Amino acid sequence: MSQPPVVIWAPAVKRLLHYKDLVPRLEEVLGKFSKRDSAEVLQPVRTAVPLQKHNGFMLSMPAYMENTGILSTKLVCLYKRNEGSTLPSTQATMLLLDPECGNMKAVMDGEVITHMRTAAVSAISAKLLMHPEAEVLTILGTGKQALSHYDVFTEMFAFKEVRVWSHTRQRADVFCQHVPGPVKAFTSAEEAVRGADVIVTVTRSTEPVLFGAWVKPGAHVSAVGACRPDWRELDDALMKEAVLYVDSREGAMAESGDVILSGAKVFAELGDVVNGAKPALREKTTVFKSLGMGAQDAVSAQLVFEQWKTEAGQH
Ligand SMILES: NC(=O)C1=CN([C@@H]2O[C@H](COP(=O)(O)OP(=O)(O)OC[C@H]3O[C@@H](n4cnc5c(N)ncnc54)[C@H](O)[C@@H]3O)[C@@H](O)[C@H]2O)C=CC1
Ligand SMILES: O=C(O)C1=NCCCC1
Numbered sequence: 001m002s003q004p005p006v007v008i009w010a011p012a013v014k015r016l017l018h019y020k021d022l023v024p025r026l027e028e029v030l031g032k033f034s035k036r037d038s039a040e041v042l043q044p045v046r047t048a049v050p051l052q053k054h055n056g057f058m059l060s061m062p063a064y065m066e067n068t069g070i071l072s073t074k075l076v077c078l079y080k081r082n083e084g085s086t087l088p089s090t091q092a093t094m095l096l097l098d099p100e101c102g103n104m105k106a107v108m109d110g111e112v113i114t115h116m117r118t119a120a121v122s123a124i125s126a127k128l129l130m131h132p133e134a135e136v137l138t139i140l141g142t143g144k145q146a147l148s149h150y151d152v153f154t155e156m157f158a159f160k161e162v163r164v165w166s167h168t169r170q171r172a173d174v175f176c177q178h179v180p181g182p183v184k185a186f187t188s189a190e191e192a193v194r195g196a197d198v199i200v201t202v203t204r205s206t207e208p209v210l211f212g213a214w215v216k217p218g219a220h221v222s223a224v225g226a227c228r229p230d231w232r233e234l235d236d237a238l239m240k241e242a243v244l245y246v247d248s249r250e251g252a253m254a255e256s257g258d259v260i261l262s263g264a265k266v267f268a269e270l271g272d273v274v275n276g277a278k279p280a281l282r283e284k285t286t287v288f289k290s291l292g293m294g295a296q297d298a299v300s301a302q303l304v305f306e307q308w309k310t311e312a313g314q315h
Pocket of ligand 1: 114143145203292
């Protein structure tokens, strides 16, 4: 009989997961995914079950990596909350399985993994695509993803200025009080964006919040929100002007309103750049459209599990 799964909740995931270990694993899996070698990464486009009564979706995100023996799925519920709602907008659980027997090895909190791996992938996009002398970072949005993006971007890069905008000024002020370093809060998204070298969009908006006319030529945008085919964060002008990179072509074509509705053409996956198969056009305005991938969750969960075993072995 197989052992019962270990249960690793959010505080332990937070303690065990560090960007310095996570970033190389994610970079590696992005490269493997883009080679489309099914023994390396098998990842179907995720399914979305509408939760109409509750204004949300449950997304199911399986991935199998035969060569490394990783089998997992994430279940993530995503809600369109009304302003002022105290209920969470995203809840996630990770299941890590043994591919040989099919038994469950671990059940983990998936929220910390989602916050950290999404931000780490955006940081990889910036490392590859931003101008080498980038000085100003702007974050549009002040929620969970905004905080994780602030953490990894300030850990990995030395921006001279960090700006933040929220659709309510009060949220931007609260964000500034919760982060350890200096951040300038803006009431106008346009003012926050003008002159920025790197722009991260992490809102729950379903309409554009970032417009091409504001964006400095040569800037890099990491677009993280708007994960449904009819939701937008960026306008058509920006989508068409910029060189477009995505995490997964299939995911972007199935789920990204910014890609589908603008008709913008995908230039490359981030993994193609990691593999050297497509160039990083740093001198151009670039957009990385992030949707999130099961394979990113799989390697993150595996890393947590390895760290958990190391820690358990020490007691
Ligand atoms: N690409 C990926 O892999 C992932 C994407 N996401 C997406 O990232 C976005 C942010 O996620 P979280 O930080 O977890 O959400 P959150 O609920 O913690 O924060 C959302 C932020 O958006 C702001 N906001 C809400 N409505 C807005 C509007 N109409 N205009 C401008 N701002 C608005 C809120 O004030 C808040 O600052 C969401 O769209 C979520 O679906 C989340 C996880 C992974
Ligand atoms: O990849 C994920 O995890 C998510 N992507 C889109 C929105 C919810 C979570």
